[in-house]
Amino acid sequence: xxxxxxxxxxxxxxxxxxxxxxxxxxxxxxxxxxxxxxxxxxxxxxxxxxxxxxxxxxxxxxxxxxxxxxxxxxxxxxxxxxxxxxxxxxxxxxxxxxxxxxxxxxxxxxxxxxxxx
Amino acid sequence: xxxxxxxxxxxxxxxxxxxxxxxxxxxxxxxxxxxxxxxxxxxxxxxxxxxxxxxxxxxxxxxxxxxxxxxxxxxxxxxxxxxxxxxxxxxxxxxxxxxxxxxxxxxxxxxxx
Numbered sequence: 001x002x003x004x005x006x007x008x009x010x011x012x013x014x015x016x017x018x019x020x021x022x023x024x025x026x027x028x029x030x031x032x033x034x035x036x037x038x039x040x041x042x043x044x045x046x047x048x049x050x051x052x053x054x055x056x057x058x059x060x061x062x063x064x065x066x067x068x069x070x071x072x073x074x075x076x077x078x079x080x081x082x083x084x085x086x087x088x089x090x091x092x093x094x095x096x097x098x099x100x101x102x103x104x105x106x107x108x109x110x111x112x113x114x115x116x117x
Numbered sequence: 118x119x120x121x122x123x124x125x126x127x128x129x130x131x132x133x134x135x136x137x138x139x140x141x142x143x144x145x146x147x148x149x150x151x152x153x154x155x156x157x158x159x160x161x162x163x164x165x166x167x168x169x170x171x172x173x174x175x176x177x178x179x180x181x182x183x184x185x186x187x188x189x190x191x192x193x194x195x196x197x198x199x200x201x202x203x204x205x206x207x208x209x210x211x212x213x214x215x216x217x218x219x220x221x222x223x224x225x226x227x228x229x230x
Contacts, residue, residue, distance in 0.1 A: 004160075006160070032216050034217070034218075041225075042222070042223075043207065043220050043221065043222040043223045044161075044207070044220050046217065049215070049216070049217070091158075093160050093161070095160075095161075095218075097216050104216065105163070105166075106151075106163075106218055108153075108160035108161040108162070109160050110159055110160045111158065111159060111160045113158065
């Protein structure tokens with residue numbers, strides 16, 4: 001089956017620094033990827049839709065300057081948390097959309113746990 | 118607008134007992150519905166999906182779900198729970214216009230020995 005790889009799986013950083021998380025679709029091309037944020041014991045909150053070759057579409061309330069998304073190729077999207085603060089600590093999950101059939105299929109990465117000290 | 122509602126944020130069952138996780142949807146068009154499972158500190162794994170073919174959908178790990186239009190429901194069931202089924206389960210509806218998947222709030226399943 002299709003695999004989406006997310007890296008790093010865990011990252012600890014100091015407040016004020018920037019952190020980049022990568023999301024790769026390993027065996028299919030994904031023109032659309034999604035970034036989610038999951039708070040402890042909560043559902044997934046869609047942050048943004050990442051479109052290859054164009055600007056990401058952010059959900060309401062998500063700061064685009066704080067969470068920079070780049071989808072430079074058909075297999076890679078990156079999320080950069082800029083000037084991270086402790087409140088940015090969370091579990092970030094990416095997903096890649098593979099077209100086909102009625103709905104296509106969404107494949108999820110393993111998630112990245114960010115801890116900002 | 119499309120949405121899903123999961124009733125019960127926590128469900129506990131004994132090992133070997135029936136698992137029933139509830140999901141109701143709201144959609145103005147025929148919905149495409151999904152169930153995902155999430156184990157601790159991991160991403161989501163697709164259990165099964167309904168895409169307007171058979172109303173009873175069989176998935177992995179012995180799970181199945183039945184699409185009931187009259188009840189706007191897509192409940193997830195498994196005849197006999199295993200300890201390994203303990204996880205978080207998410208129901209989702211697919212929005213074809215945007216490729217977005219709208220997730221429910223999740224149900225944490227606990228399996229008691």
